[in-house]
Amino acid sequence: MHRWHLLWLGLLSPALAAQAKRAIQPSDIAQLRDLADFRISPDGRRAVFVVREPEDTATPGERNTDLWLVPTDGTAEPRRLTASPKTDESPRWSPDGRTIAFLSSRGATPDTTAQIYLIPVDGGEAQIVTHHATAVEGLAWLPDGSGLLFTARDSLTQAERDKQRRKDDAIEADRHEKYAGLWRYTLASKTERRLTAESLHVVDFDVAADGHAVALVGADRPALDRVYWHSAAYTLDLKTNETTRLADGTGPIRFAPAGDAVAFSVRYTGLRSTGLPAVLRHGGAPKTLAVTAHGTVTGGGEWLADGRHLLVVETVGASHRLATLDVDADTFTTVAPLEVSTGGASVSVSRDGRTALVNNQETDQPDDLFAVDVASGKLTRLTRLNPDLRALAFGKVEQISWHSGDGRTVYGVLITPPDFRPGKRYPTVVHVHGGPEWAWWVGFYGSWHEWDQLLASHGVVVLLPNPRGSDGQGPDFVAANKGDWGGMDWQDILAGLDELVRRGVADTARLGIGGWSYGGFMTAWAVTHTLRFKAAVMGAGVSDLIRMQGTSDIIPSFLNDYFGPNPWGDPRARAAYRAHSPIEFIQNARTPTLVLHGGSDVRVPTPEGAEFYNALRQQGVEAHMVIYPREPHGPRERMHQLDILTRVLAWYEAKLK
Known part of the structure; x- marks a missing residue:
């Protein structure tokens, strides 16, 4: 392109640039390609990564994944390494960098389970390695290249298979659970051997560089409560x-x-639900790190070659940075700023520690793969998986802050429409995140769960607050809503909304609120505690804490951590659970509410949403409920995700415009 063309494009006004692009539609979001996993080669010169393609309408419910290769210096375009119609994932470089091991469900029958395959990096067909009785879940090379370690669940016994065939399949609670064991596969002999006891469920593992030992995290049962x-x-x-x-x-x-x-995570004494990085040196006790940090370590945790620094991703306010954490001094040094979802950042480091891979976003582009020079912080883009998004009109994304009623600083994200004009008041939606420990970030917002750019593209301002209980301001801030859901965290949210009103951005006659999971809880809390909102979207939200304590798959420890144990036998605990359950205040509700829930949600079971919906209806409040068959806590099927986005946009447009 000639230089004058570049200059002419740069002189386009924001208004003209916005007019040249069209509004985002739900189908645009449902068709995104995803960066699913990546690993850097031992010498740091190449990267292997996984691309998850959009769901094929001919095979609903399935998304193909393939492996791709790209040089880390950015001098060549990525090339596809595998092209199976089935899932190829979890690539792992051999120690000599010539072969990649990966998991694939390719096979002759529809019920073929994921097994380990090997493929030469410079050409050749993938060859199956394992024929394990159950699906392989995790894998790693032995440092000498003689074999691999992998995890896999216990298989059904012959008696259990016989009972299944007869439909004699009654399920006994907390019995006959299938543990993940650690196995060793030897390439020369083509044999496998279990390494861990059948009573230990292996969650994660890593092999020492000398090949003599494995570090692992395990639990005494595979139940999520025990694992978490x-x-x-x-x-x-x-x-x-x-x-x-x-x-x-x-x-x-x-x-x-x-x-x-060994580096791992330990549970914070102030709130066991949150983890902090820790290092245990040979013969010593664990040293907990980042206790007094201003932010929260939410990703990374890979050692650099000096054995003193970890490469981590830290959430600070509503922003992220790649940083080195000195495990002796307990200090952070910034490597590079990142735009990446909280908890969604991964890091892979070369053997010499000089080059790393990270996933990173732009406000108009979801995750792409970048190489990082660790010393200088220079980022080199390696992929652009969704170039068509450049044709869409995205709103401005910025971090903002405000003071809550007790003076505490609260951070959040503000997304304004592409044609935003200062001084004009806009319909405004408050989007509350789940968790409650999580955080919104400066980056890309476009998924069934992050519907915010969809709304902004259609003229809605979106406030995404990170109230107390969120990541981004240290562990004490994470623990600050312990026993206080709907208390000061709710006041933090209202203070953020008041700030937008004060700035002349939010139209007080056109306010909405919504969220998923804990965001759904806070939405239910909002409509039972204020009449400010004209529309609400409650996604997979908790309405009755006592019922959740008896039905969720993360009981009892999750709610014990926040409100104490046994609300049925302890009157004080029962009072606390009731005082923070939105259903107890349903008589105050007047806001039209859209209730969305997965039909197979065991995290926040479907009756949580159903009761709230029915109570609203019986109170004479306008309400609509949609249940998505087969879906867990986070819907996975494309048609359901598309339906969520379409309904959310239509609901707010009908009530707020």
Whole structure:
């Protein structure tokens, strides 16, 4: 392009540039390609990554994934490495960098389970390695390249298979659970051997550089409550097969390059639901890090070659940065700013620690793959998976802050329409995130869950607050809504909305609120505690904390952590659960509410939404409920995601425009 063309494009006014692009539609979001996984080669020169394609309408419910290769210096376009119509995922470089092991469900029958395959990097067909009785879930090479370690669940016994065929399949609660064991596969002999006891459920693992030991996180049962809140870090001696318990902790877990330390996460004493990075050196006790940090470590955790620094992703306010964490001094040093979803950032580091891979976004582009020079912080883009998005009109995304009623600073994200004009008041939707420990970020918003750019493209201002209980301001801020759901966190949200009114942005006659999971809870809380909102969207929201404590798949520890145990036997706990359950205040509701819920949601079971919907109806409040068959807490099928986006946009447009 000639230089004068570049200059002419640069002189276009924001209004003309916005007119040249069209509004975002739900179908645009449903058709996005996703960056699913990536690994850097040992020498740091190449990257292998996974692309998840949009769901094929001919095979609803399925999304194909393939492996791709790209040089990390950005000098060549990515090339496809695999092209199976089935899932190819979890690529792992061999120690010599010549072969990639990966998991694939390709096979002759529809019920073929994921197994390990090997493919030469420079050409050749993929060859199956394992024929395990159940699906392989995780894998890693042995450092000498002689074989691989992998995890897989226990298989059904013959008696269990016989009963299934007879439809004699009654399920006993908390019985006959299938544990994930750690296995060793030897390439030369083509044999596999279980390494861990049948009573230990393996959650994550890493192999020491000398190949003599494995660090792993395990739980005494595969139930999510045990995995999330009661797991521990272990080492496994590969010579003696002896397992040694190190400390309570969660994954990811990583050996230091010299094998003299292990990095993992420990639970914060102020709120066991949140984790903090920790390092345990040989013969010592775990050292907890980032306790007094201004932000929250929400990704990364890979060792650099010096064995003193971890490469992490930290959420600070509503922004992110790639940083090194000095495990001796407990200090952070910024490597590069990132735009990436909270908890969605991954890091892969070369053997010499000089080059890393990260996923990163732009406000108009979802995750793409970038290489990072760790010393300088220089980012090199390696992919552009969704170039067609450049034709769409995206709103401005910025971090904002305000003061809550008690003076505490609260951060959030403001998204304004593409043709936003200062001084004009707009319909405004408050979008509350789930968790409650999570955080909105400066980056891309376009998914069934992040419907915000869809709304902004249609003329709606969106406020995404990170109230107390969120990531981004240290562990004490995360713990600040313990026992106080709907208390000061709610006041933080209202203060953010008041700030937009004060700035002349939000139209007080056209306010909406919505969210999923904890955001759904807060939506239910909002419509039972204020009449400010003219429309609400309650997605997979909690309405009755006592019922959730008896029915969710993350009980009892999750709600115990916030409100105490046994609300049925302890009057004080029962009072606390009721005082923070929106259904207890349903008589105050007047706001038209759209209730959305997965039909197979076991995290926040469907009756939580159904009761709230029916109570609204019986109160004479306008309400509509949609249940998505087969869907868990986060809907996966394209047609359901498309339906959610279409309904959310239509609901707010009908009530707020």
